[in-house]
Ligand SMILES: Nc1nc2c(ncn2[C@@H]2O[C@H](COP(=O)(O)OP(=O)(O)OP(=O)(O)O)[C@@H](O)[C@H]2O)c(=O)[nH]1
């Protein structure tokens with residue numbers, strides 16, 4: 001039996017197994033098996049299926065991958081937001097390779113990748129699904145483009161495809177400490193009550209992965225799937241923005257309903273509706289911030305900013321300015337929303353905010 005058949009057998013078995021106390025171990029084991037086969041399926045693809053036209057160099061401050069069914073308007077969006085033209089047409093699979101463009105926004109260069117449309121079964125290699133998914137894994141954010149005139153099944157189908165190859169959208173890594181050891185068996189512990197898993201199931205899942213010595217500490221109430229995610233090293237956790245296009249074709253009530261969904265933005269590429277709103281939300285989801293620098297006795301340099309991630313410290317800023325600056329750092333003077341006073345003297349672990357100005361004082 002091939003891996004694909006094994007996967008489909010297990011999927012069928014999971015579907016027909018009733019969920020209850022008596023079957024939970026069995027289900028946990030099936031899920032572990034499923035995850036194992038799926039990762040086997042992905043292994044050989046790394047080299048063999050790279051595919052021509054998909055090796056695009058990473059550039060700029062962040063990378064965004066456009067993922068969606070055929071003809072939802074991905075190429076139209078790229079041509080509208082960047083100086084790059086990507087052919088758009090009314091027939092499916094117009095785009096066959098990865099086409100990079102650059103969005104210039106608030107001083108940042110955001111690389112936007114137009115990709116072929118993907119369909120159900122993409123993860124198993126249908127269409128150019130595997131190559132597309134491989135590119136998505138390298139992105140800082142997935143911009144999932146959807147046709148607002150179509151039903152939401154498209155969205156769940158795409159989510160399932162990405163899910164099945166280890167891409168987790170808008171989810172953080174489960175808070176489970178996991179470390180393989182040389183001996184000593186499985187040391188299992190938790191810092192909170194667990195309602196979805198117990199020691200026996202943890203053991204079973206680890207054994208399925210041929211792990212017999214490990215330290216496992218649950219720091220939140222996670223289940224079998226979370227544990228499997230932590231064991232598997234091919235998981236990526238990405239923010240996802242759902243972009244509903246073609247709102248020129250639907251009622252205002254429908255637009256309003258979609259726009260209220262979490263992580264969603266509504267646009268019309270053809271009529272250029274709400275593209276500013278899309279850029280704004282992209283900026284937010286990418287968690288980018290601008291930091292301006294200032295030399296002593298001079299006004300801040302507002303023409304040139306550093307583009308960094310939310311949560312960066314003064315130390316990061318020093319590294320971004322020059323690699324030797326962190327060593328020479330004495331203290332910083334910061335003007336902006338991250339401080340109580342402007343300016344305020346700060347140490348190297350002070351956290352910066354968007355549009356802060358900093359002057360670095362050296363030893
Ligand atoms: N009504 C409407 N049509 C649009 C809009 N944006 C794009 N389209 C149309 O949708 C069709 C497909 O657009 P593309 O940009 O080629 O779509 P794609 O997602 O790149 O398609 P593939 O590359 O084939 O996967 C074209 O006929 C576009 O003119 C929009 O906002 N409203």
Ligand SMILES: [K+]
Nearest residue numbers: 071089091094
């Ligand atoms: K198309």
Ligand SMILES: [Mg+2]
Nearest residue numbers: 074075094095
């Ligand atoms: Mg296209």
